[in-house]
Amino acid sequence: MTTDELRVLGAADLVEFLALADADPVVNVFADHRARTTGLDPRWLGGEVWGRFVSGRLVAACHAGANLVPVQCDQESAARFAERAVQVGRRASTIVGPDAAVRQIWRTIDGAWGAAREERWLQPHLEIAGDPLVDPDPGVRNTTREDLAALYPACVAMYTEEVGVSPEATGGAELYRARIQQLIARQWSFARFDDAGEVIFKAEVACVSPYAAQVQGVFVPPHRRGEGLATHGMAAVVEHVRRSIAPVVSLYLNDWNHPARTAYERVGFTESARFATIMF
CATH class of the missing domain: 3.40.630 (Aminopeptidase)
Known part of the structure; x- marks a missing residue:
């Protein structure tokens, strides 16, 4: 039976x-x-x-x-x-x-x-299991505790733009800051800073298994977009992650985010599934 x-x-x-x-x-x-x-x-x-x-x-x-x-x-x-x-x-x-x-x-x-506050369907899930197809940005590095003052506002800006609400809403600032500090401590946070100390590219690893690492929080400030910072920055992240964290790098994005999709494809990411996200 x-x-x-x-x-x-x-x-x-x-x-x-x-x-x-x-x-x-x-x-x-x-x-x-x-x-x-x-x-x-x-x-x-x-x-x-x-x-x-x-x-x-x-x-x-x-x-x-x-x-x-x-x-x-x-x-x-x-x-x-x-x-x-x-x-x-x-x-x-x-x-x-x-x-x-x-x-x-x-x-x-x-x-x-x-x-639901928002429904996002058919989100491309991308992955790369080899070397990036473009030169990595040599200025992208693991962030440190000393970077937090510059990094945290960029993280808040990315989250707010992506999710539609601030992570600091309803008193969440302390918890969100602790999460960023945790990622820094794990060496899962990557960024490039300009000569003035501003974050001009950043990304984090959200979760890891023996097989893969999932990247989140990819961000270039609006006034620096269109310069190739995301393409070469992500190539650097792929190199860092595959060398030190996991053999495959994955992420998913909204189906309407064509500039990001183009950047990831230039790096060598290919689609392996479709995701969906329902947010409340």
């Missing part, structure tokens, strides 16, 4: 969960990173990871914390996790992951979480 069970995963499920994520390790880098750094302990997750088991085998999962992230979900699994999300109520500020799974989750939730 076939059994079909949904339950919260724990430390005893870690090996099986990582094997599931490894079915598409670059796409699943966020969930892989969260599992390895927390051991699937809800106290460290700040939420839960749900698993769907069919005949005792883990076939799909869903990270349910600040982000709701489907892992290896077909349409049926995505719908099942969405039903659970309706039951527990909205805890996440975003739903993000492969486009087809996110669409199914959003259809199943069907208003139970209230209206």
Whole structure:
């Protein structure tokens, strides 16, 4: 008899969960990173990871914390996790992951979480597993604690432009500053500064597994765009990350961001999936 069970995963499920994520390790880098750094302990997750088991085998999962992230979900699994999300109520500020799974989750939730602030569909997911195709900017380097005063305003500007709200809204400045400091300490923050000390390119690594690193927060200030800073800056980031952090570099972006897509393709990134993001 076939059994079909949904339950919260724990430390005893870690090996099986990582094997599931490894079915598409670059796409699943966020969930892989969260599992390895927390051991699937809800106290460290700040939420839960749900698993769907069919005949005792883990076939799909869903990270349910600040982000709701489907892992290896077909349409049926995505719908099942969405039903659970309706039951527990909205805890996440975003739903993000492969486009087809996110669409199914959003259809199943069907208003139970209230209206979304923004829906972003068919976001190209890009990756590079080799040397960049253009010369890296030699001025791009790991940032240090001494750079924080110049770096932090650039991070706030990028976040506000990308997400549509400031990370400092509703008293979030201290938490956001701590996150930037954490990335600096991990040597996951990269930037180039001009002679006056202004950030003219920056990017961060958001999450890492043995297989991949996902880049976020790519930013060039508006008055310096069109100079190739993002293209050669990202080439430098790819070199730094592949040398010291992970063998594959990935990111995803909005489908309407044609200048960024062009810059990444010049570096050598190729599309490997489509993501979607629902923001509340």
